[in-house]
Amino acid sequence: MIRPFSFSCVPVLFWSLAISSLALAQNNSPTKPKPRARDLGVPFDGPPGPLNAITDVSGVTVGHTTLIFGEGRLQVGKGPVRTGVTAVLPRGKDSMTNPVFAGWWSLNGNGEMTGTTWVEESGFLEGPVMITNTHSVGVVRDAVIQWRVNHGQPDPTGYWWSLPIVAETWDGWLNDINGFHVKPEHALHAIDSAASGPLEEGNVGGGTGMVCNGFKGGIGTASRKLDAKDGGYTVGILVQCNYGRRPDLRIAGVPVGREIPDGVPYAGTSFANDDHGSIIVVVATDTPLVAHQLKRLARRVSLGLGRNGSISGNGSGDIFIAFSTANSGAAAVDHVVDLKMLPNDKLGPVFAATVQATEEAIINAMIAAETMTGIENHKVIALPHDKLREVLKKYNRLAP
Template sequence: HKTIIADGLATGVTAVLPHGGDLFRSKVRAAVDIINGFGKSVGLMQLSELCTIETPILLTNTFSVAPCAEALIKRAIAANPEIGRKTSTVNPVVCECNDGGINDIQAMAVTRHDAEAALDAASAGPVEQGSIGAGTGMTSFGFKAGIGSASRSVEIGSRAFTLGALVLSNFGRAGDLVLPDGRRADPKGLGEPESGSIIIILGTDIPLDYRQLNRAASRAGAGIARLGSYWGHGSGDIAIAFTTADPLPHVSPSPFISISRVDDRYIDLVFEAVVETTVEAVLNALCAAQGVAGRNRRRIPALTDWLKEPL
């Protein structure tokens, strides 16, 4: 993460690295599901067409997509100087949410160097959650939100796999949040239309083909619906799913490539994990965040302030 907090500013960048190597040379299979397309992300068209990811994924605010894309392109070129000259160009993937309710988004405070700092800070350890990085200025269901993550172990046959979700949570109308115990959490905010967006990144080592990854990504919508969202007109809700199994070389030494995939008889185990991790990641984003004052001086409470009993 790279967090920016200053006078009027509450924003940042969060980086997701599918693996620690050169993604341009060793691409991961991926798919994207546009649950509701009110968004300004970069790189999703080629991702949808070629079903691969060849850069880290950066998350940020709506007006900071450009410097983040520049950081990804420059870093890829530094590692592979032939990009755009002796080989193909590179497809940066940057997703965004509008944090303008807390952050002065017109200041366009995020720079390429901030994006690079987020990339440099990425690690394989536990994910810091709540009001951090890209999640610094985000809200959900009238509460302060931000970055959340969750994971599940999935056993298929005699093998154990992991599926993880990371969300940039900035969606949901105040009063619509349905908690796992059935309570409806209402911060007594304004009855504004649902807007704001959520980005859901799903990563796994389960061998899934492109079709299965797309089907898995689409199940993230069931997760956010379970929380009370109806995918409002102004909400950009996007799910990206990737697998680290059988990475694809930039240039294959053979005209044929073999990949493994799970038999569809077991795919419901994946779907269930997607829904559960999506729900839990959003709740973790809400529970890890602290209440703040918005730009209009209206206080945005934390979900933990509202809860009388822990989830």
């Protein structure tokens, strides 16, 4: 089954093992919204945007392709499959032709985000940010270039080149990761289906087979709206979370992982007690920031992880990228461009919003994720909502 999700009423693709082609079906019945962290009484700092999502930043669109089929014993190349692709487009379909200022940061580099050396050098992000599983980075990267060739401006000389941003986390506990099930059409579909509006979270897109703090992880999002006195800007976060140990998990300052010790995955493995896995974080803002300021913003993601108990272990690839949708046209090649830039002395509220929204996006991913069984009947349980509320109440941290 391939499930593209950007918002509630969307086309749905179904995968059939007996048929090699993809069949497209229309689903017009609205899905019941999943509860989010705030709905369960988890307290957070800072006011969110209307959607509490990265798409609160005007122009940003997100698309997913979700691959789920097969069960039981692992047969490499056949499944079971629990994986997918997520696409974040800073300026929607104009992302290829109108780059954004960007900066990136690696808290711990046991992971991959392609194209970042050119982001570092040029200060610009051209095209989407793609997120998938560790062994599908190459095919997704090539698909992004194919998408640009198919949809971009004519290139009669053939001199055009591209260094796409593709990031990854490892889903090999649940997914046949060595079966290479992500194909170019899946990446293309994630880009083409990208939309604004409310976003699906949890077991979706690149986050389908991910594990976070010993519970089911995946895709999560959140946003913050700055006060008018601070410019009224918006900061949005999208995470693909696949990191952390159960004992380290803290929610609203409460040691939730220690209070809910049952059902930890990876039993019998050499890495059962390690902080391994990864997290990819995308930061979007309409604040007028330039490249070096966005690198500083990307660094602040680390503090949001710390609020939730992360120590960024040796086996974790914790890589973040931040971009600004302000200064449209700044990458013009044939004339001098005038820019707007928030003074460095005014960055404090933007930093705070980034930390706060990162913290919440991770918890939203875990709240939305559902229990999943994958290869070899490996089972990863979802964070139990009732027990979470009980623990927060025990520590007097349950919001009314």
